Amino acid sequence: MTYARAGVDVSQVRKSHEALARLLESTFKTRKGRVGHPIFPIGHYAGLVDLNDGRVLSLHTDNVGTKVIIAQLMRKYDTIGIDCVAMCANDLICTGAEPISFLDYLAMAKHDRRIVNEIAVGLVEGAKQAGMAIVGGETAIVPDLLSSDPGIDLVGMAAGICRNKDLILGNKIQNGDSLIGVASSGIHSNGLTLARKILLKEYKLQERVPELGRSVGEELLEPTLIYVKPVLEAIANTQIHGLAHITGGSFGKLERILGQAKLGARIDQLPPTPPIFQLIQEKGHVTDLEMRRTFNMGVGFVLVCPDEEVTRVDRLFKRHGHPVFELGRVQKKRGVWIEDAQID
Structure with a gap:
């Protein structure tokens, strides 16, 4: 068995990412010379934008993937929030940035207060471990988009901050490290x-x-x-x-x-x-x-x-x-x- 045969062809996903990145980068010029100008191409662990005060804002979005299916089958939702935070926070620090803020997006086929509360428990625990504040989010009820029983998707978006001179992007890596x-x-x-x-x-x-x-x-x-x-x-x-x-x-x-x-x-x-x-x-x-x-x-x-x-x-x-x-x-x-x- 391979990952591709299971339905996830990483090499094809990578090619799509590369093509998409080139298209999205055409928007960089909209912020040229202004606060929020991107300082690095798409493709690293996080997007980097200049705050014009010697600091850089690091931005990343990610989700829990099909781990939510396991949570659904187990009827246990109190830890996938930790995963959601981890997938964002761990990527942010790969640029040298300190994670500071987090937003979540929860899509559901139908509203279930118990599930929402359980997921929130994990999000809070993850944010505390990462030293981030959860400053908002969105809960979308989309029965025509997701299958029921109960049908959910969990996505996070996080921001980090770093002084420009303290960024760690890999360019200083040396042979023999x-x-x-x-x-x-x-x-x-x-x-x-x-x-x-x-x-x-x-x-x-x-x-x-x-x-x-x-x-x-x-x-x-x-x-x-x-x-x-x-x-x-x-x-x-x-x-x-x-x-x-x-x-x-x-x-x-x-x-x-x-x-x-x-x-x-x-x-x-x-x-x-x-x-x-x-x-x-x-x-x-x-x-x-x-x-x-x-x-x-x-x-x-x-x-x-x-x-x-x-x-x-x-x-x-x-x-x-x-x-x-x-x-x-x-x-x-x-x-x-x-x-x-x-x-x-």
């Missing part, structure tokens, strides 16, 4: 379409699986970790050359920052594979390459730094309760490589 991976909590919010189609053929959602120590549904609903506080502390106290949130496309996401320096990376060692990914690979007969192109494989975030900073970064994240791993190094050869296979 170390790649430091930070542990994920599991599948996070990407690859759920493939995981669901494989695992739900083998197990009932609420069936306890010995390898997981809990049910498939509970495992898949484990919230995405929010890395804001340790990453901002690392930026303030160590030399960081690049930051990458490992989401859709997995380690191929590193190309977003490595490309700014016209360099590549070689990952020599991944952490021990978490049980959820072992199970997906075994039951779905998924190749190593496809797994590494689709899932985070136990690594939710990557920092790129000089060798002399590795120990300090390691101690800092462990102090925050996040295990870290030395994954590999930046190299002159372009692309992202794991065991001689190109991932991106």
Whole structure:
């Protein structure tokens, strides 16, 4: 089984993004010379606009994807709000920005106060972890657009702020820099379409699986970790050359920052594979390459730094309760490589 066969062809999505970005960038000239002028092309982790006072506003929007289907099937909605915040906040910090504000968009086939309240619990918890204020949002009841029982979609939009001179976009990455991976909590919010189609053929959602120590549904609903506080502390106290949130496309996401320096990376060692990914690979007969192109494989975030900073970064994240791993190094050869296979 592959992600494309499951219905998500990442390579085609990437091509669409590239074509769409070129069209959207034609609007940049509307703000030329004014507050809000974009200072970087579309395609990084966040949009960057100049505030004309030495600061930059960083903007990002994202959603929970098909993780909402698991929440629907489990009738449990109090954690997907955390995922929604995480998907936005973790991307914002990849530019060096501090997340400050969040908006949510909740679409429903029919209004259900209990579901709304449960989702809000997660949004509030996520915002507190990220240090953001939720300043508003929109709830849309669209029965003709979404199927019932109950039919929902959850989207977030977040803003961050950073001094222009403190932006971290990857252009300062150097050949030989170390790649430091930070542990994920599991599948996070990407690859759920493939995981669901494989695992739900083998197990009932609420069936306890010995390898997981809990049910498939509970495992898949484990919230995405929010890395804001340790990453901002690392930026303030160590030399960081690049930051990458490992989401859709997995380690191929590193190309977003490595490309700014016209360099590549070689990952020599991944952490021990978490049980959820072992199970997906075994039951779905998924190749190593496809797994590494689709899932985070136990690594939710990557920092790129000089060798002399590795120990300090390691101690800092462990102090925050996040295990870290030395994954590999930046190299002159372009692309992202794991065991001689190109991932991106």
